Amino acid sequence: MLSPLREHLRDTFWFAPIASMAAVFVLWLVSSELDEAIIRFLQEEQDYDAVTELIGIVEDAKTIVTTISSAMMTFIGVVFSISLVAVQMASGQFSPRVVRIFIRSRITKATFSVFLATFLLSLLVLTSYDSETDPRYVSTVPLVQSVLTVLMVGLSLLLFVAYVNSTLRLMRVGHVVDRITWEAFGVLAKQPQYAGELGDLGEATEHVLHRGRAGVLRDVNVALLVRLARRHGVVLRLLPRIGDFVVPGTPILAVYGGRVPRRIGAAVSVGVERTFHQDLGFGLRQLADIGLRALSPAVNDPTTAVQALDRITQFLAAVANRPLGAVHHRDGKDTVRLVQDVPGWTDLVDLGFTEIRGCAPGNPQVSRRMLAGFDDLLSLVPADRRAPLLRHRTLLTQLVERTTPEAADRAFALEGDRQGIG
Structure with a gap:
């Protein structure tokens, strides 16, 4: 039952980004609870100096998160526009059917999924900052969330390098025909031997x-x-x-x-x-x-x-x-x-x-x-x-x-x- 559905989802471009944004929302909820638990523990221990230190660290990180949220969507738009031009050139030079290679590419879907997830996470983290600065009454300090955002940015950069390499390979005929042949052999391998x-x-x-x-x-x-x-x-x-x-x-x-x-x-x-x-x-x-x-x-x-x-x-x-x-x-x-x-x-x-x-x-x-x-x-x-x-x-x-x-x-x-x- 799952095999046709999995193949049909691989031929779409919407499923992976939506799934990644849903996953990052759950991750944000978990990290938010963890941040609140850390603050509650420190307040119960009356370690207000540690809370004050965390507030200072997070305030510095807020500038980074704000920059990420404002720049990520522009970055996504530029990269996606360049990709459409590359795909158009490949389809015109080889065959319109090579567009499906781009759509089914795991690295392409992973890159855009992580980009969108990073953007969404940065927005969610910004909503978690508490205006209260008194360490006795602050409810949360988004330390874990900020660290996750920075890690997601690092992952985005690595995937971007891999994505550019993958897109450039799509414009090379040797890679295109090799990919088509590899998929054709995959179909052949799945064929039963009862013929x-x-x-x-x-x-x-x-x-x-x-x-x-x-x-x-x-x-x-x-x-x-x-x-x-x-x-x-x-x-x-x-x-x-x-x-x-x-x-x-x-x-x-x-x-x-x-x-x-x-x-x-x-x-x-x-x-x-x-x-x-x-x-x-x-x-x-x-x-x-x-x-x-x-x-x-x-x-x-x-x-x-x-x-x-x-x-x-x-x-x-x-x-x-x-x-x-x-x-x-x-x-x-x-x-x-x-x-x-x-x-x-x-x-x-x-x-x-x-x-x-x-x-x-x-x-x-x-x-x-x-x-x-x-x-x-x-x-x-x-x-x-x-x-x-x-x-x-x-x-x-x-x-x-x-x-x-x-x-x-x-x-x-x-x-x-x-x-x-x-």
């Missing part, structure tokens, strides 16, 4: 229709669907694939062997864009987008396309011998309860190479890297998976031969090279 043909399930006894808004199928609550299927003694099949666009009235689940309640459709999540949570092909989609944009006349950056092809080849090599085409989710008794279609080997190869291959003519660096990738993959895959690779290799060769008039240029463009032009 292949299940056998004849017979005719579907019921179809569950999508009743929500139109949008992209982001993910499904697998645990809930398996539990409901086991309870009703049925097998469910997810009809659209993760990443498909669905509209109201679209059949989303086929039921075999019985009936299920209508509320089962709530286990399917639809949103405005694809996510990495369960979408096996989304990583290749982003890498292909980066490579395709790099080869557009407006950008004309074949080296970036080669870097994208490096990662496409890496991902396809990782799934070269992995069962694909369907995922079987089983219950505690090892009975298949949910069948979920995933992209097959041909689908992944086409997704990774088709669009970039169409832009390869005139870019020998790209055609040479793609041919080297085909050679590497052909040496890894079993015989029954060689056909789509050979098809793309043949189409690429024919395309280069048609568009390159000089024989020497054709020979050069059709020679495999892992660096493109090494």
Whole structure:
């Protein structure tokens, strides 16, 4: 139940700052009680000299806290504005889908959360200062609160350095494609190993229709669907694939062997864009987008396309011998309860190479890297998976031969090279 919710919250930018401000409010309440307890203890011991000394220390700290509260919000605004410019540049250079890397970045969320929490804490601490200066009657001296504020400022500065480094890395194509590939491998690692043909399930006894808004199928609550299927003694099949666009009235689940309640459709999540949570092909989609944009006349950056092809080849090599085409989710008794279609080997190869291959003519660096990738993959895959690779290799060769008039240029463009032009 918590896994889809956690992933959806990671795709938002509001949850972490709000949670941090709620946490710092609780921290302020605790520290305020501690300050009052310290003063009560000293007054009960009649150690008024110590109370007077604390009042002096806190009065000096009040100047620092006041400065923090006035400067922190301005600092947040400037940093956030610079960040939006950096993200806009990265999305324009690589792909609009890289914005989600910024949104999901833990260091980005942690930085803004701590900044806002520090600002809120400084305001709360200022309300705790007592106008009474007589050590016999003062009710609180916010010593602990002031120390916490200074510590939060120190943490903010450290996070700011890490945040600037993270934002600058977002503008480097090597980091972007590496991050996308890392997330794609994370999806692959979560995929169950039960794949292949299940056998004849017979005719579907019921179809569950999508009743929500139109949008992209982001993910499904697998645990809930398996539990409901086991309870009703049925097998469910997810009809659209993760990443498909669905509209109201679209059949989303086929039921075999019985009936299920209508509320089962709530286990399917639809949103405005694809996510990495369960979408096996989304990583290749982003890498292909980066490579395709790099080869557009407006950008004309074949080296970036080669870097994208490096990662496409890496991902396809990782799934070269992995069962694909369907995922079987089983219950505690090892009975298949949910069948979920995933992209097959041909689908992944086409997704990774088709669009970039169409832009390869005139870019020998790209055609040479793609041919080297085909050679590497052909040496890894079993015989029954060689056909789509050979098809793309043949189409690429024919395309280069048609568009390159000089024989020497054709020979050069059709020679495999892992660096493109090494």
